[in-house]
Amino acid sequence: MKYSKKQLGLKKSDETLALVGNPNVGKSVVFSTLTGKYRDVSNYPGTTVEISHGKGKFRGKERTIIDTPGTDSLAPLSEDQKVARDIISGINPEKIIQVADSKNLKRAINLFLQLKEFETPMILDLNMIDEAESRKIEIETEALSKKLGIPVVKTAATERRGISNLKKTIENAKKPQIDVEYPEKIEKALNEFKEIFKNRGIGLLYLLEPNEMDSYIKNNFGEEKAQKTYEIYLKAQENYSRDLAYIINQKIRKKSSELFDQYVNQQKLKNTPLREKISNLTMNPITGIPIFLGVLYLVYWFVGYLGAQVLVDFLEVDIFGKIINPYIRDLVIHSIGKGAISEILVGDFGVFTIGITWSIALILPIITTFFLAFSILEDCGYIPRLTAVADKLFRKIGLNGKAVLPMVLGFGCDTMATVTTRTLDTKKERIIATLMLALGIPCSAQLGVIFAIMALLPPYFMYLWIVLIASQLLLVAWLASKILPGEKGDFIMELPPLRIPKLENIIKKTYYRVKWFLSEVVPIFLLGTFLIGVAEVTGVLLKVRQLLRPIVSGWMGLPPETTKIFILGFIRRDFAAAGILDLAQTQLLPIQTFIATVAITLFVPCVANFIIIIKERGVKTALAIVGFIIPFAFFIAGLINQISRILGVL
Amino acid sequence: MYKCTLCGHKFEEPDEKACKSCPLAGNCKQIKCPNCSYDLIPTGDA
Numbered sequence: 016m017k018y019s020k021k022q023l024g025l026k027k028s029d030e031t032l033a034l035v036g037n038p039n040v041g042k043s044v045v046f047s048t049l050t051g052k053y054r055d056v057s058n059y060p061g062t063t064v065e066i067s068h069g070k071g072k073f074r075g076k077e078r079t080i081i082d083t084p085g086t087d088s089l090a091p092l093s094e095d096q097k098v099a100r101d102i103i104s105g106i107n108p109e110k111i112i113q114v115a116d117s118k119n120l121k122r123a124i125n126l127f128l129q130l131k132e133f134e135t136p137m138i139l140d141l142n143m144i145d146e147a148e149s150r151k152i153e154i155e156t157e158a159l160s161k162k163l164g165i166p167v168v169k170t171a172a173t174e175r176r177g178i179s180n181l182k183k184t185i186e187n188a189k190k191p192q193i194d195v196e197y198p199e200k201i202e203k204a205l206n207e208f209k210e211i212f213k214n215r216g217i218g219l220l221y222l223l224e225p226n227e228m229d230s231y232i233k234n235n236f237g238e239e240k241a242q243k244t245y246e247i248y249l250k251a252q253e254n255y256s257r258d259l260a261y262i263i264n265q266k267i268r269k270k271s272s273e274l275f276d277q278y279v280n281q282q283k284l285k286n287t288p289l290r291e292k293i294s295n296l297t298m299n300p301i302t303g304i305p306i307f308l309g310v311l312y313l314v315y316w317f318v319g320y321l322g323a324q325v326l327v328d329f330l331e332v333d334i335f336g337k338i339i340n341p342y343i344r345d346l347v348i349h350s351i352g353k354g355a356i357s358e359i360l361v362g363d364f365g366v367f368t369i370g371i372t373w374s375i376a377l378i379l380p381i382i383t384t385f386f387l388a389f390s391i392l393e394d395c396g397y398i399p400r401l402t403a404v405a406d407k408l409f410r411k412i413g414l415n416g417k418a419v420l421p422m423v424l425g426f427g428c429d430t431m432a433t434v435t436t437r438t439l440d441t442k443k444e445r446i447i448a449t450l451m452l453a454l455g456i457p458c459s460a461q462l463g464v465i466f467a468i469m470a471l472l473p474p475y476f477m478y479l480w481i482v483l484i485a486s487q488l489l490l491v492a493w494l495a496s497k498i499l500p501g502e503k504g505d506f507i508m509e510l511p512p513l514r515i516p517k518l519e520n521i522i523k524k525t526y527y528r529v530k531w532f533l534s535e536v537v538p539i540f541l542l543g544t545f546l547i548g549v550a551e552v553t554g555v556l557l558k559v560r561q562l563l564r565p566i567v568s569g570w571m572g573l574p575p576e577t578t579k580i581f582i583l584g585f586i587r588r589d590f591a592a593a594g595i596l597d598l599a600q601t602q603l604l605p606i607q608t609f610i611a612t613v614a615i616t617l618f619v620p621c622v623a624n625f626i627i628i629i630k631e632r633g634v635k636t637a638l639a640i641v642g643f644i645i646p647f648a649f650f651i652a653g654l655i656n657q658i659s660r661i662l663g664v665l
Numbered sequence: 666m667y668k669c670t671l672c673g674h675k676f677e678e679p680d681e682k683a684c685k686s687c688p689l690a691g692n693c694k695q696i697k698c699p700n701c702s703y704d705l706i707p708t709g710d711a
């Protein structure tokens with residue numbers, strides 16, 4: 016009797032996914048990460064072999080996953096091997112995931128080369144990658160994947176690393192496309208088998224184990240096909256003095272050795288080339304931190320001096336301050352006279368005086384130099400190494416690395432990073448992660464402007480600010496390690512090579528980021544300044560200012576004008592930072608500049624972030640998060656003011 | 666085929682679901698890596 020889906024209680028239309036692999040590769044662990052707790056276990060008819068199957072959902076589609084007994088070959092010698100064969104040829108699963116032990120890839124490829132003849136779409140899962148990594152075994156997955164014609168993913172199932180990627184990849188399973196290059200007569204036989212069984216797999220097993228397969232074919236396909244198969248086999252065997260099984264196994268082993276040598280490197284630690292040495296230095300915590308501080312200093316210098324002082328001076332003071340703004344102001348006042356509208360347009364807080372001038376003359380040069388620096392670091396491969404060293408460092412001090420990835424993403428854009436928190440499992444985790452991003456991670460645009468502010472202050476403020484940010488990040492990491500689940504982050508990094516950045520890439524990346532800033536961020540800012548302008552002429556702003564006076568002036572020790580800055584902070588933190596930069600040049604004392612910067616560093620990122628929090632977490636949570644962050648930001652900033660008063664710094 | 670600048674993952678289909686919920690207008694030219702969620706700007710060699 017042919018084994019089929021029916022025996023497992025499945026319908027013919029149920030899509031099935033078979034897990035296949037050598038013994039002890041972690042297949043059962045992979046199985047449970049894919050299916051969760053629920054599974055059916057049944058004995059394979061007439062044997063003591065147990066088969067588990069369960070359901071899993073991938074990209075919204077439900078699949079039945081069948082675990083097969085671990086086996087090194089599908090040639091039906093043992094009971095386990097027979098069952099594995101029956102599942103693959105009888106149930107004929109829609110897809111096969113082959114689970115492999117990454118430390119022992121040759122054995123896996125041997126099995127793969129048998130499996131691939133069934134022409135079922137496959138994925139190769141290199142499991143136990145953690146152990147391979149610690150033994151410095153490197154597998155070139157991409158090249159291997161190309162060669163085999165199927166997706167190859169890495170997992171460490173016991174730590175759940177790579178599992179979500181595996182799940183995502185299931186849809187992309189492909190029919191293997193690799194040739195073992197059997198001798199001509201064997202190839203011919205296999206192709207003839209294909210006409211009988213629709214694939215070469217059963218024929219291959221027949222050549223490997225004719226006696227056992229003969230009765231299998233009689234039972235499942237009938238006498239006639241069994242006879243034909245036998246004839247094909249005899250004709251092929253005639254050409255060789257040795258058993259076909261021997262020849263085939265030799266070919267398979269040769270091929271897998273070849274593949275192994277080509278795509279698996281056991282790293283030798285001696286004589287690494289210069290790049291490798293530099294790469295290792297950036298990732299070793301002892302050398303990596305000084306390197307990071309050095310890089311940070313270079314960026315700070317580049318943005319703070321070139322961007323903020325040279326370019327901003329020129330644009331803001333010379334071009335906008337002396338030429339454009341006076342001209343526009345005259346133009347507006349001449350054509351519509353003094354009054355509310357011209358106040359909104361060109362008044363102290365006008366759309367033009369503030370909105371356009373700050374966007375173009377202040378923030379644009381800073382952001383451009385910052386994005387330029389960032390693109391260089393990104394293109395030369397430093398950012399992933401920084402991520403890696405941060406990860407190591409966090410672990411060294413007893414925190415796990417889970418916060419590292421969100422931090423890196425948050426530095427790019429808190430809003431986009433917030434979107435990705437939806438992948439977390441529980442509501443509590445999602446809320447904490449959202450809060451951490453909003454409170455703890457300054458985004459790149461804001462960071463650029465803050466660098467510019469720091470360049471105006473005596474250097475020790477920069478160190479203070481770094482200490483503040485560092486403790487803030489540690490707090491975030493600590494919270495994350497307490498609250499977020501999992502052993503390690505569920506993703507696997509393959510470090511891109513460290514290289515000299517390409518000019519073309521840098522220009523392209525910087526260009527798109529600046530363009531994005533101009534087309535998406537500036538309009539929001541203009542709208543914001545317009546609303547604030549309206550608030551000013553209607554007297555609402557004055558009320559707010561009076562209301563906030565005890566906090567802004569009393570607690571934080573800042574001049575009342577800075578209230579505007581915090582209102583701008585609701586629109587975007589980087590604009591508020593630009594406001595501080597503007598005031599710092601004329602009105603604020605260094606310590607006041609610093610206090611305002613601290614408050615803004617901790618502030619809610621931007622309206623876009625607020626909107627996304629509402630969308631993802633609901634209005635209540637969004638309000639609660641903002642309701643916590645703003646008082647907290649003011650509290651910390653004020654605390655610095657009070658302490659500096661006591662110490663007599665002011 | 667894209668290659669993620671952060672995690673090195675190679676992929677054909679960026680994670681577009683996340684981008685749909687972004688409140689900005691969506692002309693950022695960035696694509697999201699389905700493995701690590703990093704937003705990258707595709708270049709000739711990535």
Ligand SMILES: Nc1nc2c(ncn2[C@@H]2O[C@H](COP(=O)(O)OP(=O)(O)O)[C@@H](O)[C@H]2O)c(=O)[nH]1
Pocket residue numbers: 036037038039040041042043044045085142143144145146170171172173174
């Ligand atoms: N280090 C490490 N151990 C693993 C991994 N996956 C499974 N294991 C361990 O390997 C052993 C065999 O796993 P199991 O799932 O029973 O293997 P199976 O025979 O293929 O089903 C168990 O002790 C697992 O805990 C992995 O990714 N990394």
Ligand SMILES: [Zn+2]
Pocket residue numbers: 669670671672673674698699700701702703
């Ligand atoms: Zn990535």
